[in-house]
Amino acid sequence: MTYSDGPRPQRQMFDVSALGLTCSECGTAINELPFQPTKREDGTYGNLYCYDCNKKRMRDRGPRRDFGGGRGRY
Ligand SMILES: [Zn+2]
Numbered sequence: 561m562t563y564s565d566g567p568r569p570q571r572q573m574f575d576v577s578a579l580g581l582t583c584s585e586c587g588t589a590i591n592e593l594p595f596q597p598t599k600r601e602d603g604t605y606g607n608l609y610c611y612d613c614n615k616k617r618m619r620d621r622g623p624r625r626d627f628g629g630g631r632g633r634y
Contacts, residue, residue, distance in 0.1 A: 571594050572594070573592040573593065573594055574592065574593050574594070574595065574596045574597075575591065575592060576590060576591065576592060576593050576596075576597060577589075577591040577592075579597070579605070581593075581597065581605060581608050582608075583608065583609050583610035583613050584607040584608060584609055584613075585609050585610070585613035585616075585617075586610065586612070586613055588610040588612075588613075589610075590608055590609075590610050592611075593608065
């Protein structure tokens with residue numbers, strides 16, 4: 561299998577719909593993740609986020625960090 565000239569380079573997504581995961585932020589069902597989630601010792605997958613919230617979080621975590629506070633909600 562070769563990647564010749566796909567329309568756009570897309571990261572591989574893992575189908576996690578069978579795991580019944582939901583976004584820790586908005587509660588949306590997560591069907592795909594850019595990585596394979598691994599179960600932790602406590603039997604959960606930790607905090608996982610849907611595509612939108614992930615994008616939002618990436619942006620919020622950008623280079624600028626001059627809006628302190630608002631953290632600690634886990
Ligand atoms: Zn979400």
